[in-house]
Amino acid sequence: MRIAITIAAMMLxxxxxxxxxxxxxxxxxxxxxxxxxxxxxxxDGKFVSSRAIAHNLMQQHPxxxxxxxxxxxxxxxxxxxxxxxxxxxxxxxxxxxxxxEPRLIESHKRDGYRIERWESYPFxxxxxxxxxxxxxxxxxxxxxxxxxxxxxxxxxxxxxxxxTSIDLGSSSINETNNAMARYYVKExxxxxxxxxxxxxxxxxxxxxxxxxxxEYATFxxxxxxxxWSYLGYASYVDKVILDWMKTQxxxxxxxxxxxxxxxxxxxxxxxxxxxxxxxxxVYNDFLCTTRERALTMTMPDKRGRxxxxxxxxxxxxxxxxxFDFPDIVAALAPRPVICTEGGMDRDFSxxxxxxxxxxxxxxxxxHHYAMYADExxxxxxxxxxxxxxxxxxxxxxxxxxxxxxxxxxEHVLPxxxxxxxx
Amino acid sequence: MRIAITIAAMMLxxxxxxxxxxxxxxxxxxxxxxxxxxxxxxxDGKFVSSRAIAHNLMQQHPxxxxxxxxxxxxxxxxxxxxxxxxxxxxxxxxxxxxxxEPRLIESHKRDGYRIERWESYPFxxxxxxxxxxxxxxxxxxxxxxxxxxxxxxxxxxxxxxxxTSIDLGSSSINETNNAMARYYVKExxxxxxxxxxxxxxxxxxxxxxxxxxxEYATFxxxxxxxxWSYLGYASYVDKVILDWMKTQxxxxxxxxxxxxxxxxxxxxxxxxxxxxxxxxxVYNDFLCTTRERALTMTMPDKRGRxxxxxxxxxxxxxxxxxFDFPDIVAALAPRPVICTEGGMDRDFSxxxxxxxxxxxxxxxxxHHYAMYADExxxxxxxxxxxxxxxxxxxxxxxxxxxxxxxxxxEHVLPxxxxxxxx
Numbered sequence: 133m134r135i136a137i138t139i140a141a142m143m144l145x146x147x148x149x150x151x152x153x154x155x156x157x158x159x160x161x162x163x164x165x166x167x168x169x170x171x172x173x174x175x176d177g178k179f180v181s182s183r184a185i186a187h188n189l190m191q192q193h194p195x196x197x198x199x200x201x202x203x204x205x206x207x208x209x210x211x212x213x214x215x216x217x218x219x220x221x222x223x224x225x226x227x228x229x230x231x232x233e234p235r236l237i238e239s240h241k242r243d244g245y246r247i248e249r250w251e252s253y254p255f256x257x258x259x260x261x262x263x264x265x266x267x268x269x270x271x272x273x274x275x276x277x278x279x280x281x282x283x284x285x286x287x288x289x290x291x292x293x294x295x296t297s298i299d300l301g302s303s304s305i306n307e308t309n310n311a312m313a314r315y316y317v318k319e320x321x322x323x324x325x326x327x328x329x330x331x332x333x334x335x336x337x338x339x340x341x342x343x344x345x346x347e348y349a350t351f352x353x354x355x356x357x358x359x360w361s362y363l364g365y366a367s368y369v370d371k372v373i374l375d376w377m378k379t380q381x382x383x384x385x386x387x388x389x390x391x392x393x394x395x396x397x398x399x400x401x402x403x404x405x406x407x408x409x410x411x412x413x414v415y416n417d418f419l420c421t422t423r424e425r426a427l428t429m430t431m432p433d434k435r436g437r438x439x440x441x442x443x444x445x446x447x448x449x450x451x452x453x454x455f456d457f458p459d460i461v462a463a464l465a466p467r468p469v470i471c472t473e474g475g476m477d478r479d480f481s482x483x484x485x486x487x488x489x490x491x492x493x494x495x496x497x498x499h500h501y502a503m504y505a506d507e508x509x510x511x512x513x514x515x516x517x518x519x520x521x522x523x524x525x526x527x528x529x530x531x532x533x534x535x536x537x538x539x540x541x542e543h544v545l546p547x548x549x550x551x552x553x554x
Numbered sequence: 555m556r557i558a559i560t561i562a563a564m565m566l567x568x569x570x571x572x573x574x575x576x577x578x579x580x581x582x583x584x585x586x587x588x589x590x591x592x593x594x595x596x597x598d599g600k601f602v603s604s605r606a607i608a609h610n611l612m613q614q615h616p617x618x619x620x621x622x623x624x625x626x627x628x629x630x631x632x633x634x635x636x637x638x639x640x641x642x643x644x645x646x647x648x649x650x651x652x653x654x655e656p657r658l659i660e661s662h663k664r665d666g667y668r669i670e671r672w673e674s675y676p677f678x679x680x681x682x683x684x685x686x687x688x689x690x691x692x693x694x695x696x697x698x699x700x701x702x703x704x705x706x707x708x709x710x711x712x713x714x715x716x717x718t719s720i721d722l723g724s725s726s727i728n729e730t731n732n733a734m735a736r737y738y739v740k741e742x743x744x745x746x747x748x749x750x751x752x753x754x755x756x757x758x759x760x761x762x763x764x765x766x767x768x769e770y771a772t773f774x775x776x777x778x779x780x781x782w783s784y785l786g787y788a789s790y791v792d793k794v795i796l797d798w799m800k801t802q803x804x805x806x807x808x809x810x811x812x813x814x815x816x817x818x819x820x821x822x823x824x825x826x827x828x829x830x831x832x833x834x835x836v837y838n839d840f841l842c843t844t845r846e847r848a849l850t851m852t853m854p855d856k857r858g859r860x861x862x863x864x865x866x867x868x869x870x871x872x873x874x875x876x877f878d879f880p881d882i883v884a885a886l887a888p889r890p891v892i893c894t895e896g897g898m899d900r901d902f903s904x905x906x907x908x909x910x911x912x913x914x915x916x917x918x919x920x921h922h923y924a925m926y927a928d929e930x931x932x933x934x935x936x937x938x939x940x941x942x943x944x945x946x947x948x949x950x951x952x953x954x955x956x957x958x959x960x961x962x963x964e965h966v967l968p969x970x971x972x973x974x975x976x
Contacts, residue, residue, distance in 0.1 A: 182757070183757075183772065185680045188679055190776060190780055258602075259601065330605060335605075338859070341857050343858050350861075354609065356866075358608075358615060423779075436759030437760070437769050450779075
């Protein structure tokens with residue numbers, strides 16, 4: 133009965149019954165390809181479609197801090213300061229008085245290193261657990277570089293650490309090519325692995341229920357109602373842990389690295405732009421122009437619905453009015469950055485240009501996916517993504533090979549050896 | 555092949571394969587009822603769940619402009635000014651230079667009135683069509699009150715006007731109990747019917763494809779990326795039409811009414827708070843405390859997912875930090891308001907108190923759903939909605955009878971006769 137009422141309520145509140153009654157069917161078969169872009173069918177060229185009008189509004193408002201390449205080193209430094217200040221304004225990190233210090237909860241031996249479970253307390257009523265992997269022989273007399281490891285969508289700190297369980301006592305080793313933190317500790321670095329909010333240990337009831345997903349969106353929605361955002365929260369709790377890393381004598385706080393995989397590259401960029409003390413960055417995803425992706429992925433499905441590239445855990449209101457991801461990576465110059473999974477050549481030459489302007493041309497390294505490594509496989513002169521593409525076409529033009537999206541240890545580890553021993 | 559790649563990409567980018575591999579099943583059956591609220595299982599009472607932490611953050615931040623009832627008439631006037639200024643800040647209406655005047659497109663005779671199709675041009679490249687229903691005998695020498703009619707979710711201006719088609723030439727009459735504008739014109743008022751953005755004529759491709767829905771959310775998402783919102787856009791395009799109404803000599807601009815059904819009550823409240831020249835308001839929905847609804851509807855489903863009351867077309871970042879719907883209705887005092895579909899007695903006594911403070915106790919009228927009209931059917935002393943309810947329970951405690959959600963002409967028309975002829 134209750135369910136019956138709920139469904140009735142949903143139908144009424146969604147009013148689809150009403151709209152169904154009003155649908156003016158087109159009669160003939162709908163061909164999505166014929167409507168891949170927004171085209172006015174009016175003599176005056178104006179648009180009636182709200183979605184087309186919003187699309188045009190976004191077109192008319194390019195990011196204020198887009199990296200143009202038309203800067204000398206002084207102008208570049210001023211622009212970078214603006215990027216930092218703007219990121220700080222957008223991330224809205226709270227200032228918590230008398231925040232409790234992180235505490236060590238447990239420590240376990242592994243082959244060649246120990247794994248520690250810590251808790252941070254970013255809010256008086258909140259606990260954010262994280263894992264610390266410390267190579268044997270590393271201590272305050274023999275400090276090592278420290279690497280903050282941020283997972284991708286659906287990944288956890290345990291996956292990054294090569295563990296099978298949150299309960300480290302009963303956990304066993306789970307080697308995967310995404311075990312970023314375990315790769316790092318084996319290299320002799322201290323690896324600090326965190327969860328992304330609302331997934332893994334900080335989830336709500338998803339593990340308890342046995343549901344195979346993570347509810348990022350409802351958590352993000354609650355933060356957005358509070359005028360905050362998922363990335364604002366994620367970058368804040370990550371920053372609390374990064375600031376703790378700076379105080380640990382067995383980590384070299386002049387050699388702190390942030391390493392992000394996929395979804396984890398977003399907090400990497402937010403923290404990176406705000407915190408000049410970070411030494412280097414591992415960006416393990418394709419270099420994506422999110423705004424361009426939203427503006428060009430307009431191919432509708434059979435029902436006439438155009439997609440949006442991602443869910444609201446990626447939404448920071450106003451963010452794309454200020455900058456896009458390549459601009460933020462450019463603003464990390466002159467600090468060492470490696471991008472491991474390609475992107476558009478246009479964006480890489482722009483970032484390379486920024487590093488030259490910052491006087492550190494060698495500090496930026498980028499690799500394409502193997503299938504796009506050969507220039508002949510890429511449209512190296514593609515300057516603007518065409519409108520009306522679907523996801524697969526966008527990925528192809530952005531030189532992305534989705535099935536081979538994983539932590540590129542083969543590129544990252546040699547690069548880290550080089551920059552951390554120079 | 556392209557589809558195959560897309561699905562593979564989606565799976566990888568969503569990473570559920572990864573998470574599945576890590577799920578720690580609870581073994582025993584998950585019982586949603588045992589997890590209806592957020593409870594810490596830690597001795598220190600702290601929370602690890604991100605969702606619980608966000609929930610607590612919202613609990614700790616009640617709306618700044620909540621109507622407390624502890625105001626004298628001077629304080630009330632100052633508070634109302636703050637509500638108006640805050641709503642103006644949140645709605646972010648653009649200022650368009652040299653906006654083109656609305657144009658009459660066509661006019662058709664109906665029984666006892668004529669229906670006109672107009673176009674407004676709220677942006678240089680944008681067209682927002684609307685319908686104007688004018689009773690026979692109404693002209694500049696015999697002006698009538700004008701009522702702006704805003705539809706509910708999935709409804710259109712044609713439905714409100716009792717028309718079957720956007721093409722008025724081939725349209726026929728479609729009497730329904732939701733034909734708000736047709737009820738009004740039959741009463742001798744000028745009715746102006748608008749669409750909500752992204753539904754009906756301003757949709758994207760949904761009617762063309764024959765899809766029975768409206769994509770509010772992707773349109774809302776694009777606006778949110780631009781630091782705007784669905785309600786900001788909707789209230790702006792509605793306000794452009796309302797301002798046009800003020801200039802039409804056959805409408806009494808001292809007797810302009812805004813009438814909103816369901817979803818349409820949101821632009822009603824936004825415009826109402828911002829524009830003191832509106833004479834009266836027809837609020838045809840239950841009086842909903844959106845923030846309380848988000849905080850109490852925490853009953854998870856079998857997969858452990860707690861719902862969110864609505865989609866992002868209802869999201870205005872920061873809105874609920876300032877006020878909730880009953881506060882805004884209270885701020886409409888002393889202008890006449892009728893609420894037609896109940897709500898919590900707590901909220902009605904609060905609004906009644908506001909109208910008393912404003913010196914107009916008789917200007918606020920409210921009706922409950924028939925099934926809750928008898929006080930014995932309501933918990934009149936319910937002061938706080940309990941946490942952990944599902945939608946059906948929330949509706950029951952808020953005295954909502956979803957199957958009977960329709961335009962309450964039986965309450966509205968007599969009330970309008972009274973206030974418009976006094």
